[in-house]
Amino acid sequence: QKEVEQNSGPLSVPEGAIASLNCTYSDRGSQSFFWYRQYSGKSPELIMSIYSNGDKEDGRFTAQLNKASQYVSLLIRDSQPSDSATYLCAVDSGAGSYQLTFGKGTKLSVIP
Amino acid sequence: DVKVTQSSRYLVKRTGEKVFLECVQDMDHENMFWYRQDPGLGLRLIYFSYDVKMKEKGDIPEGYSVSREKKERFSLILESASTNQTSMYLCASTSNSVDGYTFGSGTRLTVV
Numbered sequence: 001q002k003e004v005e006q007n008s009g010p011l012s013v014p015e016g017a018i019a020s021l022n023c024t025y026s027d028r029g030s031q032s033f034f035w036y037r038q039y040s041g042k043s044p045e046l047i048m049s050i051y052s053n054g055d056k057e058d059g060r061f062t063a064q065l066n067k068a069s070q071y072v073s074l075l076i077r078d079s080q081p082s083d084s085a086t087y088l089c090a091v092d093s094g095a096g097s098y099q100l101t102f103g104k105g106t107k108l109s110v111i112p
Numbered sequence: 113d114v115k116v117t118q119s120s121r122y123l124v125k126r127t128g129e130k131v132f133l134e135c136v137q138d139m140d141h142e143n144m145f146w147y148r149q150d151p152g153l154g155l156r157l158i159y160f161s162y163d164v165k166m167k168e169k170g171d172i173p174e175g176y177s178v179s180r181e182k183k184e185r186f187s188l189i190l191e192s193a194s195t196n197q198t199s200m201y202l203c204a205s206t207s208n209s210v211d212g213y214t215f216g217s218g219t220r221l222t223v224v
Contacts, residue, residue: 031209032209032210032212036212042217043202043215043216043217043218044155044202044213044215045215046212046213046214049210049212051210088154088155090213092209097209098143098160098206098208098209099145099157099160100212100213102147102154102155103154104152104154105154
């Protein structure tokens with residue numbers, strides 16, 4: 001059974017701080033990694049994808065991937081109250097697979 | 113703007129009823145998925161389809177079936193609704209393994 005693990009939180013950070021969200025996965029064959037944001041009562045929304053080791057930046061978001069450690073992270077700089085949501089890590093099932101396995105999510109609260 | 117549309121936002125059904133949840137995408141995606149999301153359990157894959165007329169069981173198919181008669185439409189069927197099927201149901205689609213999923217807005221089903 002493929003597993004994706006996240007701390008459930010809640011993770012509380014003050015406005016303007018850096019929020020760091022972490023995810024580990026079990027399948028060494030995984031090649032595509034995604035972060036989704038889900039507001040309460042809404043469906044998940046894709047915010048970042050990463051496929052290669054290292055960092056990928058998009059605005060205030062940075063995704064980090066370390067395949068040797070089977071570790072993915074998401075950094076949110078200058079956190080805003082509007083970033084308060086649950087963040088889901090998703091990992092594919094290997095080359096050519098369209099299936100994603102999701103972590104249970106980390107709830108982030110940004111305190112004004 | 114690409115869209116995955118789920119026909120109902122909220123549904124209330126009685127135990128034993130046959131329930132149809134509809135999902136339509138306008139992105140010409142081959143791959144479509146049905147998940148349910150429950151507190152503490154995360155997103156769990158029910159069924160998926162990689163082509164018209166094709167269906168594959170996910171992790172929790174018991175009590176469900178699906179239909180994909182046209183490329184754009186993927187229906188989830190609860191053959192005889194039970195209270196333990198009360199949940200948020202999410203439909204998603206993708207065209208490949210690197211773009212991630214686009215989710216519909218979800219259907220919150222309550223079985224009484």
